[in-house]
Amino acid sequence: MKADKLILSEAIWTGLGNETISGGIAIKQNKILYIGSESLDEYKSEQTEILDYKDHLVIPGIHDSHLHFFMSSVLNSGKVVLLYETKSEEECIELLKKEAEKITNKEQWIMGFGWYNLLWDNQELPSKASLDEAFPDQPMFVQSSDAHTVWMNSAGFKKLNITKDTPDPVGGHYSRDEQGELTGILHETAGMSAVAQVYKFSEDESSEMIKTFIKHINSLGITAVSDLSMMAVPGGDLIPDHVYHKLLKQQELNVRIHMYPTLVKDMTRPDTMRKNYQFSKLQTCGVKQFFDGVSSTHTAFLSEPYSNAKSKDDVGTLTISKEEMRDLVLQAIENDYSVRIHTIGDGAISMALDIFEEAEKKFGKNPHLQHCLEHLENIQEKDIQRLKDLNILASCQPAHSMIDPEGIEADLGQDRIRLMWPFRDYLSKGVKLSFGTDSPVSDINPFESIYNAVVRKRIDGTPETGWQPQQSISVQEALRAYTWGSYQTCQRTEELGTLEIGKLADLAILDTNIFTERPEKMIRTTSLLTMIDGDIVYKK
Ligand SMILES: [Zn+2]
Structure with a gap:
């Protein structure tokens, strides 16, 4: 049988052992027809595309087996102020102010994400006082980097109808001072319930953010993700399955998404999702709870x-x-x-x-x-x-x-x-x-x-x-956990996770040989070519 594509490289890591091989991979449609060191002549025709990557390392596509895909897409979109590097409450306020200057609609939420008070010089939790002073009218919603804590101002509380008399939800609480006044910090489910109300985007906006994020992760050799419910509160899994499905139908879903909605007593949502999504690139694989x-x-x-x-x-x-x-x-x-x-x-x-x-x-x-x-x-x-x-x-x-x-x-x-x-x-x-x-x-x-x-x-x-x-x-062990290991979570190691004859052609060709380069160089590795189902989804 003739191949559609031939990938040649002196360093192919199949994922089976620790060594790389010098040879080639023949790909027909979405599958690996041959992989090994022998002659590829019998797979070659005039139509076969030859991709000669010399000594660049070829690996199975990477599968991030626990993330929150939609929230990641939103944060990647520039619509949220990123606060990961901040060292103080004041520094956060300064960055948020810059964003506020761009926004004319005073009713609109300004979102921030990524502060972590334990990495600040003063490790105290922030309070609404600083936000209120800088933003008396604009509602502010500022999440910690572990997403478990929200910092909000009075305008935000007002918009969400939360007062000092609002009872704490199960599994979380509104922080209050000695007088019972809200301090501006929402813990666990208290903050999580608010997320779904604040992070509202149209389907088109969501699609665009997701597509941009997919491009970004393809450039890092990622071909699959497991999208786990972000929050246990109803409506808070933040898995926009209908948007993923739309992208799939438009052939724009260049990543395999394995979905895990929240495990609650009422199984309507997981049941419906399991019935609707059993595609190779979009499937419901289980449920998640905290x-x-x-x-x-x-x-x-x-x-x-x-x-x-x-x-x-x-x-x-x-x-x-x-x-x-x-x-x-x-x-x-x-x-x-x-x-x-x-x-x-x-x-x-x-x-x-x-x-x-x-x-x-x-x-x-x-x-x-x-x-x-x-x-x-x-x-x-x-x-x-x-x-x-x-x-x-x-x-x-x-x-x-x-x-x-x-x-x-x-x-x-x-x-x-x-x-x-x-x-x-x-x-x-x-x-x-x-x-x-x-x-x-x-x-x-x-x-x-x-x-x-x-x-x-x-x-x-x-x-x-x-x-x-x-x-x-070792690097091999870590990469195996990221490929074959991650495909164990959704039980797809028969068809994915290693490069073997008959398996789906999901792979990445890296600009750095992470097995032989010193570890410090590994950090800046990117993909030269990323392939899913035999299709090139990213090429540098
Ligand atoms: Zn998580």
């Missing part, structure tokens, strides 16, 4: 108190009770859904594993489902083994480990941090591991994440000796 918060605000649920405990029982909080979670998970599994649970603290991880263990006893092992725990920041040794025994995949984000390692040390203490983001231990014990970024919480760039996992340093090279370097893994 079990705890984040370590930095002491909302991640631990088995023992935080090392810098603010009170005697400072162990964090579950966002829903174990009984509620148990009922939800059992209901989902009974209805053939793979379940992904946000678990950051070791206490939440243990309880989630208890629930999966009970489910296995009740329903038996089901090879058609792949349950995952998300984030798993600190874990007990015994639970690493349980992940393996219960076939629960560890869905990890290496970039999270480098947001604030010093803060984590203070929160968790020297003993526990040895088992934080323990990628090496997962692989040694045979635990399934996938990588992602949780974008927009961390930058979508997969090469920064691989760098984080391999050298356990921030991208500025600190800490010099690496943070908990005993948990480092």
